[in-house]
Amino acid sequence: MPVARSIAEQLERASWIRRMFEEGARLKQERGTKNIFDFTLGNPEVEPPALTLEILRRTVERGLPGSHGYMPNPGFPQVRRAIAEKLRRETGLAFTADHVCMTVGAAAACNVILKSILDPGDEVILLAPFFAEYPFYVGNHGGRVIVVETDRDCLPDVRAITWAITNRTRAIILNTPNNPSGRVYPASVLGELDTVLSRLPNPPLVISDEPYRQLVYDGQTQPPVAAAIANTAICYSWSKAQALAGERIGFLALSPRLPDVAQMFAACAFANRTLGFVNAPALWQLVMAEAADACVDVAAYQHKRDLLCAGLARAGYEVRKPEGGYYVFLKSPIPDDVAFVGRLLKQGVLAVPGVGFGRAGYLRLSITVALDTIERSLPAFARALQSA
Numbered sequence: 018m019p020v021a022r023s024i025a026e027q028l029e030r031a032s033w034i035r036r037m038f039e040e041g042a043r044l045k046q047e048r049g050t051k052n053i054f055d056f057t058l059g060n061p062e063v064e065p066p067a068l069t070l071e072i073l074r075r076t077v078e079r080g081l082p083g084s085h086g087y088m089p090n091p092g093f094p095q096v097r098r099a100i101a102e103k104l105r106r107e108t109g110l111a112f113t114a115d116h117v118c119m120t121v122g123a124a125a126a127c128n129v130i131l132k133s134i135l136d137p138g139d140e141v142i143l144l145a146p147f148f149a150e151y152p153f154y155v156g157n158h159g160g161r162v163i164v165v166e167t168d169r170d171c172l173p174d175v176r177a178i179t180w181a182i183t184n185r186t187r188a189i190i191l192n193t194p195n196n197p198s199g200r201v202y203p204a205s206v207l208g209e210l211d212t213v214l215s216r217l218p219n220p221p222l223v224i225s226d227e228p229y230r231q232l233v234y235d236g237q238t239q240p241p242v243a244a245a246i247a248n249t250a251i252c253y254s255w256s257k258a259q260a261l262a263g264e265r266i267g268f269l270a271l272s273p274r275l276p277d278v279a280q281m282f283a284a285c286a287f288a289n290r291t292l293g294f295v296n297a298p299a300l301w302q303l304v305m306a307e308a309a310d311a312c313v314d315v316a317a318y319q320h321k322r323d324l325l326c327a328g329l330a331r332a333g334y335e336v337r338k339p340e341g342g343y344y345v346f347l348k349s350p351i352p353d354d355v356a357f358v359g360r361l362l363k364q365g366v367l368a369v370p371g372v373g374f375g376r377a378g379y380l381r382l383s384i385t386v387a388l389d390t391i392e393r394s395l396p397a398f399a400r401a402l403q404s405a
């Protein structure tokens with residue numbers, strides 16, 4: 018049975034990721050895992066906060082009746098009330114349980130909202146560089162991707178976004194702190210975008226994908242997108258802030274300022290079920306009613322960022338420190354980022370080329386690695402640069 022043409026095409030487009038992993042696995046076998054420095058995956062390498070694990074234990078032991086059964090599709094009402102309360106605190110907006118749908122991570126939240134708003138051929142604006150899975154999410158629901166470049170500093174170019182909006186534009190996906198660029202979008206840029214959107218007769222929805230929201234460095238914070246932009250749906254997960262990526266727990270929250278928000282919420286609750294998620298993991302919902310604000314040690318990630326960036330700069334790379342998130346987005350010393358990733362590979366360093374995120378000429382390096390991996394990899398980065 019042949020697979021669908023659209024999936025065959027997507028597999029082909031994603032095949033560079035597979036090839037890189039295969040090559041990485043081969044090198045690890047050949048040279049030993051310790052001699053290969055893998056900066057490709059944003060997979061949390063630390064354990065979840067002790068408080069979260071303690072609440073998980075207590076929740077299991079308490080064994081509340083009904084804690085393992087079906088519940089309303091958007092999630093346990095008391096959990097949604099707790100998340101709404103947190104969002105009210107953070108944004109000053111009148112969120113209630115009827116704006117919050119618990120989801121199977123941020124990936125599911127993005128798919129649920131896209132499923133709820135897209136008709137075939139509707140357009141979704143992505144700001145390059147972008148998370149490599151977004152085009153597939155948009156494609157899942159018959160949407161058409163429109164790529165708009167960010168500026169030289171990887172911040173949204175509001176004028177370029179304005180030009181790209183047509184009467185088919187249904188959404189703009191914003192991701193801050195950004196994967197892969199590490200930029201934290203300032204309130205001024207968000208405000209500028211809101212001003213432009215609020216003048217349109219049918220403004221597109223801003224899908225604010227914010228799984229890195231708490232991972233911001235140097236004492237900065239991420240200004241809440243929903244507070245700055247009226248037409249916002251928040252996609253969140255605890256994968257990064259609590260190192261729970263395998264547990265699949267997050268939420269979708271619709272801004273109370275959205276027109277027809279009740280109808281949109283009904284569509285999302287329906288999509289959450291019919292996409293096959295049915296509901297978010299029951300136990301983890303109950304845990305998050307109490308542990309929503311817990312966070313891994315952000316200072317430890319900042320330390321790794323500093324060590325990697327300082328080492329790369331010393332070796333002669335042009336590097337901008339990420340303001341948040343998991344990744345250093347490094348300028349490739351030669352224009353062909355795929356070729357430079359090949360040179361790094363020869364030195365035992367695995368990195369992802371920027372072209373995979375819609376911005377050639379860059380490389381993405383994850384900081385979710387052991388300190389020792391960073392320290393031992395620096396001579397290999399230096400050798401790759403000398404060979405360039």
Ligand SMILES: Cc1ncc(COP(=O)(O)O)c(C=O)c1O
Nearest residue numbers: 122123124148192196226254256
């Ligand atoms: C920008 C972005 N959005 C969404 C996701 C998916 O998050 P989750 O695994 O929590 O669903 C990721 C994961 O890496 C991401 O980087």
